Amino acid sequence: xxxxxxxxKRQSVRSYTQEKxxxxxxxxxxxxxxxxxxxxxxxxxxxVVVDEPALLSEVAKAASDGGxxxxxxxxxxxxxxxxxxxxxxxxxxxxxxxxxxxxxxxGMAVEHFCLQAAEEGLGTCILGWFNEKKIxxxxxxxxxxxxxxxxxxxxxxxxxxxxIRKSMDHVSSWNIYKHQQK
Amino acid sequence: xxxxxxxxKRQSVRSYTQEKxxxxxxxxxxxxxxxxxxxxxxxxxxxVVVDEPALLSEVAKAASDGGxxxxxxxxxxxxxxxxxxxxxxxxxxxxxxxxxxxxxxxGMAVEHFCLQAAEEGLGTCILGWFNEKKIxxxxxxxxxxxxxxxxxxxxxxxxxxxxIRKSMDHVSSWNIYKHQQK
Numbered sequence: 001x002x003x004x005x006x007x008x009k010r011q012s013v014r015s016y017t018q019e020k021x022x023x024x025x026x027x028x029x030x031x032x033x034x035x036x037x038x039x040x041x042x043x044x045x046x047x048v049v050v051d052e053p054a055l056l057s058e059v060a061k062a063a064s065d066g067g068x069x070x071x072x073x074x075x076x077x078x079x080x081x082x083x084x085x086x087x088x089x090x091x092x093x094x095x096x097x098x099x100x101x102x103x104x105x106x107g108m109a110v111e112h113f114c115l116q117a118a119e120e121g122l123g124t125c126i127l128g129w130f131n132e133k134k135i136x137x138x139x140x141x142x143x144x145x146x147x148x149x150x151x152x153x154x155x156x157x158x159x160x161x162x163x164i165r166k167s168m169d170h171v172s173s174w175n176i177y178k179h180q181q182k
Numbered sequence: 183x184x185x186x187x188x189x190x191k192r193q194s195v196r197s198y199t200q201e202k203x204x205x206x207x208x209x210x211x212x213x214x215x216x217x218x219x220x221x222x223x224x225x226x227x228x229x230v231v232v233d234e235p236a237l238l239s240e241v242a243k244a245a246s247d248g249g250x251x252x253x254x255x256x257x258x259x260x261x262x263x264x265x266x267x268x269x270x271x272x273x274x275x276x277x278x279x280x281x282x283x284x285x286x287x288x289g290m291a292v293e294h295f296c297l298q299a300a301e302e303g304l305g306t307c308i309l310g311w312f313n314e315k316k317i318x319x320x321x322x323x324x325x326x327x328x329x330x331x332x333x334x335x336x337x338x339x340x341x342x343x344x345x346i347r348k349s350m351d352h353v354s355s356w357n358i359y360k361h362q363q364k
Binding site: 006030033037041045050051100110116132139142149166168173174176177 | 215217221225227287292296328
């Protein structure tokens with residue numbers, strides 16, 4: 001499968017079968033994430049893979065905060081993505097240039113994980129809305145560390161959908177910035 | 183090439199040949215970026231591809247701010263990544279959950295671009311340190327819009343290097359957060 005095909009295959013999956021996930025597949029997703037580039041090679045991420053049934057059920061409840069993301073309760077695995085400290089050089093750069101490099105880095109790592117999952121034939125859904133405090137407690141994430149995202153993961157029930165995106169003219173231009181309407 | 187091979191092939195390239203880039207390749211990189219997922223499908227990105235020689239030379243100068251990234255002057259293309267506004271729902275979510283979703287989104291889109299470039303046999307280097315104000319002027323990016331990253335792009339002179347990364351035990355754990363030393 002070439003990369004553009006993989007990009008088209010990856011989608012937010014919101015319905016999962018009961019089928020378990022092969023541990024080797026999860027390890028390859030972690031490996032893809034581990035190899036992600038980052039500002040000053042800071043690698044400010046830690047992935048907590050939750051697959052122990054009783055704990056998973058609690059995490060899924062916290063992932064469905066406020067009645068959203070109920071499909072999280074169907075998934076055999078949920079991964080919590082913990083933001084770790086940037087190294088000194090990346091932190092200084094972030095401050096001087098007023099940019100949050102670590103969130104850029106984290107986005108890349110999470111997408112590496114999900115693209116590898118798509119290659120494994122697995123579905124994922126990245127969640128930004130959940131009860132972060134509760135999940136930090138359940139997974140014993142030290143106080144002060146953030147969990148910006150969760151990845152829900154399993155064998156998907158969804159068919160591949162066409163992607164709804166802005167047009168190429170809207171998201172790109174040549175030499176001079178020209179932002180056109182959708 | 184499977185995805186993990188592509189991940190291993192993508193690296194920060196800091197030396198470029200004079201060879202031009204095929205426009206079709208650039209368009210496929212833009213397409214891979216365009217299809218990136220984002221919070222609430224906000225797609226808060228715009229890519230300005232700079233390949234016009236006189237302008238490129240000025241942009242490369244601003245990319246080499248303070249004597250860094252001098253290799254940017256060798257590259258036949260530099261892409262400025264402009265942060266666009268999130269849609270209303272993503273903005274509300276970001277505020278309520280105190281998370282910068284748009285930087286997560288932007289990281290994913292930039293990495294899609296660079297992975298497609300690697301598949302095309304092209305080298306890239308993501309830059310976070312550059313004279314943003316000067317580049318905004320050169321490309322006529324409207325005031326108030328940020329340019330968090332540049333992508334330098336061309337045919338690379340570098341050999342594929344082994345990646346230096348934290349160990350799997352350091353960046354992942356199962357069910358309970360366990361952060362180990364490298």
